[in-house]
Amino acid sequence: MHIDKDLVAASATPLVLGILADGDLHGYAILKRVAELSDGQMQWTDGMLYPLLHRLERNGWVSARWDAEAGRRRKHYALTAAGRDTLGQRQAQWDVVADALRQVWSTLQGPDAAGAWA
Amino acid sequence: MSDLEDQIGQWRDWVLRRRAITADDAAELEDNLRGRVADLRAGGLDDDEAFLVAVRRMGNLDDVSREFAREHSERLWKQLVLVPQATTNDRRWRDLGVLVALAVCAGIAVKALLALGDGARFGLDVGFAVLPFLAAYFAWSRRPSRLVVATLVGLTAAVALAVNLYPFVDVPDAPATTLVLAAAHLPVLLWLLLGVAYAGGRWREHEQRMDFVRFTGELVVYFALIALGGGVLLALLFATFGAVDIDVSTFVQTWLMPFAVPGAFFVAAWLVEAKKSVVENMAPVLTRVFTPLTIVLLAATFVALLAGAPLATVDRDLLTLMDAMLLLVLGLLLYSISARDPLAPARLFDRLQLVLVVVALAVNVLALTAMVTRIADAGWTANKLAAFGLDVVLCVHLVGTGWLLWRFLRGRGTFDAVERWQTRYLPVYAAWAAVVVLVFPPAFSWA
Numbered sequence: 285m286h287i288d289k290d291l292v293a294a295s296a297t298p299l300v301l302g303i304l305a306d307g308d309l310h311g312y313a314i315l316k317r318v319a320e321l322s323d324g325q326m327q328w329t330d331g332m333l334y335p336l337l338h339r340l341e342r343n344g345w346v347s348a349r350w351d352a353e354a355g356r357r358r359k360h361y362a363l364t365a366a367g368r369d370t371l372g373q374r375q376a377q378w379d380v381v382a383d384a385l386r387q388v389w390s391t392l393q394g395p396d397a398a399g400a401w402a
Numbered sequence: 403m404s405d406l407e408d409q410i411g412q413w414r415d416w417v418l419r420r421r422a423i424t425a426d427d428a429a430e431l432e433d434n435l436r437g438r439v440a441d442l443r444a445g446g447l448d449d450d451e452a453f454l455v456a457v458r459r460m461g462n463l464d465d466v467s468r469e470f471a472r473e474h475s476e477r478l479w480k481q482l483v484l485v486p487q488a489t490t491n492d493r494r495w496r497d498l499g500v501l502v503a504l505a506v507c508a509g510i511a512v513k514a515l516l517a518l519g520d521g522a523r524f525g526l527d528v529g530f531a532v533l534p535f536l537a538a539y540f541a542w543s544r545r546p547s548r549l550v551v552a553t554l555v556g557l558t559a560a561v562a563l564a565v566n567l568y569p570f571v572d573v574p575d576a577p578a579t580t581l582v583l584a585a586a587h588l589p590v591l592l593w594l595l596l597g598v599a600y601a602g603g604r605w606r607e608h609e610q611r612m613d614f615v616r617f618t619g620e621l622v623v624y625f626a627l628i629a630l631g632g633g634v635l636l637a638l639l640f641a642t643f644g645a646v647d648i649d650v651s652t653f654v655q656t657w658l659m660p661f662a663v664p665g666a667f668f669v670a671a672w673l674v675e676a677k678k679s680v681v682e683n684m685a686p687v688l689t690r691v692f693t694p695l696t697i698v699l700l701a702a703t704f705v706a707l708l709a710g711a712p713l714a715t716v717d718r719d720l721l722t723l724m725d726a727m728l729l730l731v732l733g734l735l736l737y738s739i740s741a742r743d744p745l746a747p748a749r750l751f752d753r754l755q756l757v758l759v760v761v762a763l764a765v766n767v768l769a770l771t772a773m774v775t776r777i778a779d780a781g782w783t784a785n786k787l788a789a790f791g792l793d794v795v796l797c798v799h800l801v802g803t804g805w806l807l808w809r810f811l812r813g814r815g816t817f818d819a820v821e822r823w824q825t826r827y828l829p830v831y832a833a834w835a836a837v838v839v840l841v842f843p844p845a846f847s848w849a
Binding site: 310311312313315316327329330331332333334335338339341342343344350356357358359 | 426427429430431433434435436437438441456459460461462463465466469470472473474744745815816818819
């Protein structure tokens with residue numbers, strides 16, 4: 285399924301922060317996790333992840349360090365305390381949006397279906 | 403396998419050709435590419451297929467590099483060419499042509515202004531004779547919206563009308579104090595209005611403001627270099643014509659200077675625009691040399707102020723001296739902040755900068771506390787109030803910078819916050835300059 289690019293852009297920050305909340309990862313592993321979480325339906329352009337990660341780093345939400353792994357240098361990202369706060373805020377915002385959307389979907393399905401939700 | 407390595411190597415070179423992408427970024431992207439290739443091969447694709455798919459998944463490199471440039475505007479500044487196809491050589495020569503024409507116009511305006519009259523009024527209006535032409539160049543190259551252009555023209559015209567219609571009361575052998583103050587603060591106000599034109603109307607954006615700060619810093623360096631060269635030429639001119647006994651001083655004063663000085667200013671502006679990457683390597687070096695020296699100077703001043711007798715003269719000269727000192731410190735800070743990679747970890751130099759801020763503030767507080775009580779006794783003149791106001795404005799800027807630097811060094815804040823504070827504070831200077839230019843004269847009854 286094609287997902288609108290504005291929607292991808294809006295959800296990218298909380299998604300990456302949320303994924304990093306589970307543990308430190310390098311860029312490609314984050315991409316794989318995104319694909320996994322969406323059953324392969326969300327496919328980001330690989331290259332676009334890195335400017336986003338650098339923006340998160342500049343905002344102090346993630347920290348990065350270079351490690352040597354199997355002879356190659358690899359950059360790992362970790363969530364910071366400030367990033368955790370931001371993630372909490374984003375989650376609250378998305379909850380409001382998701383809740384409003386859920387109500388809209390239920391009215392779309394007709395009043396009977398809405399009753400079934402209640 | 404070596405075939406794949408070759409392909410990856412070529413791809414890396416191709417990525418590295420983009421100026422917005424650093425070697426570290428390329429290494430990161432390459433790591434991604436290799437991960438993707440490995441997974442695709444595990445899924446059954448052969449080397450070539452896996453490589454092609456992985457490269458496709460990376461996305462259009464122009465888009466990716468533009469995204470990197472947007473995120474790292476300090477790198478974007480280093481680029482001659484923002485993205486391929488943005489500026490061609492033709493375009494640069496056309497820019498220069500327009501700029502030279504505008505510089506000649508500015509020269510004519512200055513000359514006309516000189517023909518009109520006296521020194522103080524000339525000082526007041528010279529900004530209006532030069533800066534609008536530079537703003538016109540930015541309006542031409544950046545194409546801001548009509549609303550922005552109309553607002554800028556309206557504001558500038560309103561200020562020009564106001565200060566020229568103000569009934570300043572000149573004392574017999576000197577211009578009115580408030581006139582001199584207005585003339586000194588007007589360039590700051592006009593310069594920040596120019597910043598709006600420079601940003602093409604997008605002056606609310608942090609990146610645009612930071613670019614304007616960089617532009618200002620580089621312009622100062624270029625202008626100083628050109629002025630230095632011009633001075634040497636002028637000295638030779640006087641010497642050679644002196645040798646054949648022809649007096650060129652009238653020509654130099656009435657014709658050469660009115661055109662050469664604005665001209666040098668415009669050429670400097672063009673150089674900054676066209677060759678962003680040349681001097682920008684110099685700014686960090688200059689600040690690294692002068693930051694420790696300034697710290698030593700300030701520390702010595704601090705000791706002298708503490709140990710010395712009570713301040714001999716408490717007048718506007720001392721206040722002005724304090725302003726100049728804070729301005730120097732601020733200039734050093736802005737220079738290095740604007741050229742620094744905000745992602746780089748805290749270094750010794752960042753600590754030095756904090757020391758610089760703290761020492762400067764200490765000297766300032768020491769001098770101010772001694773002064774304020776005495777000024778209060780003697781009464782506030784326009785001069786003292788203007789100097790004191792600027793001191794307060796600068797102090798708030800430095801305290802904010804110091805606090806954010808401290809947080810950054812303790813790992814509790816980001817350098818980005820330090821950077822954003824600088825650009826967020828810029829309008830305060832415009833506001834203060836506007837107060838001195840527009841409110842002071844009536845408030846001090848045009849004296």
